[in-house]
Amino acid sequence: MAERVLVPAREGRSVRVAAGQCVTFLDVEGMQIGDIALLSGHDPHERFSQSDTRLRNGKLRISTGDVLYGTAGRPMAMIVRDDVGTHDIVSYPCDSARYERDFFSPGHANCRANLAGALLEYGVEEWWVPDPFNVFMNTHFTPDGRQIIEDAVSKAGDRVTLRAEMDLIVAVSACPQDMYSPNGYRITDLEMLVHGP
Amino acid sequence: MSTGKIGAGRGALVEFDRSEYLVLEDRAGSSSVLLVLFNASDVREYLSLSHTRLGQGNIFLLPASSLLSNRRNLMARVIEDGVRAHDIISGAVGEDRLPANVISDLAAKGIEPWAVPECVRLFTPVEIGEDESLVRRCSVSRRGDRFVLLGGMPCLCALVVPEGEIGWQTRRQMPAKV
Numbered sequence: 537m538a539e540r541v542l543v544p545a546r547e548g549r550s551v552r553v554a555a556g557q558c559v560t561f562l563d564v565e566g567m568q569i570g571d572i573a574l575l576s577g578h579d580p581h582e583r584f585s586q587s588d589t590r591l592r593n594g595k596l597r598i599s600t601g602d603v604l605y606g607t608a609g610r611p612m613a614m615i616v617r618d619d620v621g622t623h624d625i626v627s628y629p630c631d632s633a634r635y636e637r638d639f640f641s642p643g644h645a646n647c648r649a650n651l652a653g654a655l656l657e658y659g660v661e662e663w664w665v666p667d668p669f670n671v672f673m674n675t676h677f678t679p680d681g682r683q684i685i686e687d688a689v690s691k692a693g694d695r696v697t698l699r700a701e702m703d704l705i706v707a708v709s710a711c712p713q714d715m716y717s718p719n720g721y722r723i724t725d726l727e728m729l730v731h732g733p
Numbered sequence: 734m735s736t737g738k739i740g741a742g743r744g745a746l747v748e749f750d751r752s753e754y755l756v757l758e759d760r761a762g763s764s765s766v767l768l769v770l771f772n773a774s775d776v777r778e779y780l781s782l783s784h785t786r787l788g789q790g791n792i793f794l795l796p797a798s799s800l801l802s803n804r805r806n807l808m809a810r811v812i813e814d815g816v817r818a819h820d821i822i823s824g825a826v827g828e829d830r831l832p833a834n835v836i837s838d839l840a841a842k843g844i845e846p847w848a849v850p851e852c853v854r855l856f857t858p859v860e861i862g863e864d865e866s867l868v869r870r871c872s873v874s875r876r877g878d879r880f881v882l883l884g885g886m887p888c889l890c891a892l893v894v895p896e897g898e899i900g901w902q903t904r905r906q907m908p909a910k911v
Contacts, residue, residue: 581847586783588825596792596822596865607847609827626792626822628783633805663777663803664848679861681793683786 538731543570543710545723548650550658550707552577553700553730558616561671561708562727566692567720569711571629571647571668573655574604574612577703580658582606583666586625596677598625604669604698612704616733617697620690624670626683630713639715650709658705671696673711673718687717699733736902744835744893746842748773749903754812755882755890756902759856762876764897766855767824770800770808773887776843778802779850782821792861794819794853800882803850807885812907815878818858823867824851835891842889849891855880872896881907 543549545568553559554577561570576582588605590596598604600618603611629647636642652662672690677683698706710726713719738760739745744767749755757766772778781803786792788801798811826849831839836846856874859867874897892901 581845585826585851587823587851588827590867591823591825591828594867596861596867605825605827607826609825626783627787628781628803631805637805661777667781667783677792677861677865679863681791681861683790683792 538729541728543708543726543728545710545725546645546712548654548707548709549728550654550705551728551730553704553706555700555703556733558697558699558731558733559706560617560695560697560729560731562729563672563690563694564692564727565724566690566694567688567722568690568724568726569673569688569713569719570671570726571651571709571711572671573651573666573668573707574606575655575658575660575705576606577705580655580660580705582608583664584612584669586667589625596626598623611701613698613700615696616699617695619694620672620696622672622674622689624673624675626675627670627673628667629665629709630711635715641715645712647709647711651707654707654709655705685718687720734902734904736900738898738900739892739894740898741894741896742832744832744891745901746835746838747890747892747901747903748888749884749890750887751884753884754904754907755884756904757855757880758900759874759876759878759897760900761897762874763872764874764899765857765872765895766899767852767893767895768855769850769852769891771844771889772802772808773889776889778804778806780808782851782853786821792822794821808888809882809884812883813879813881816856816874816880818856818873820854820857820859820869823859823869824854826851831891831893835893839891
């Protein structure tokens with residue numbers, strides 16, 4: 537029996553996922569980025585690490601078969617289904633400074649606050665919310681290092697599924713970035729589904 | 734002014750202030766250095782390479798790069814760079830063990846090992862392939878090459894030298910080169 541968690545547009549939610557279980561992220565209407573934070577279910581100081589994931593997979597773009605690593609260098613989850621293939625493991629979650637300084641919108645909803653709110657019950661403080669696995673975020677790079685963020689290409693119903701390699705706390709924010717176009721200027725819901733392998 | 738040197742496998746915690754320089758010099762050639770920064774006044778603020786990269790729109794350290802914090806404040810600026818080949822993309826948190834003296838020095842400042850962020854890997858370039866693969870290269874620095882930061886806030890700087898030997902100094906003014 538799958539556990540379904542609705543992640544309303546612009547908000548964050550969290551769920552526990554046991555080792556061996558899967559968690560699927562569903563883009564309900566398309567073009568909606570989700571910022572995913574993974575933390576150890578036993579010690580949330582052990583968090584998803586973008587840099588360990590880049591280094592240990594040897595690349596800047598991950599997809600099916602690649603592993604998400606944590607700050608202790610241990611596997612946290614493996615991608616077992618990926619309908620899209622364009623995700624981001626380089627960028628921080630949008631935060632209050634981003635909206636205040638770049639988009640002149642103080643008080644705008646942001647992924648860092650959404651993740652911190654969703655993780656509050658586990659004792660996580662905002663300053664150590666990890667840089668996330670930004671699912672459906674269409675980031676790519678040129679050989680000279682330029683980072684280019686383009687519009688998401690995910691369609692309604694597209695999914696990414698992770699298999700937990702350890703007991704996890706999983707939080708996701710339905711990215712509220714509507715000040716430029718990576719979400720298509722339209723913020724919509726995500727769903728999390730926790731299920732068996 | 735304070736000075737010191739760090740040999741292979743060793744590390745140090747160095748403090749430098751706003752408007753103060755941190756000068757690193759490769760004393761052996763082919764050295765490599767791991768560097769992380771914390772706000773000395775509030776260690777919950779630390780060097781964020783994701784903010785640094787997105788802030789400049791590039792995943793390589795550039796001449797005059799601004800090193801930004803997780804609160805997007807300017808922590809330090811690159812002032813002089815004799816190598817221009819560094820890595821701000823693959824410095825994995827779980828990869829390098831900190832030397833015991835660095836762990837104890839950080840603990841004395843209220844920083845636990847789990848809170849140490851992704852590091853800058855100085856003098857060791859990384860290449861991005863057409864397929865967005867990552868390839869690390871060995872140190873390309875030569876003996877005498879320097880890397881200089883100017884503090885934008887009071888900083889605690891953890892330095893670890895996996896290979897080679899570096900000298901460091903903090904100073905208020907840089908001496909004339911000629």
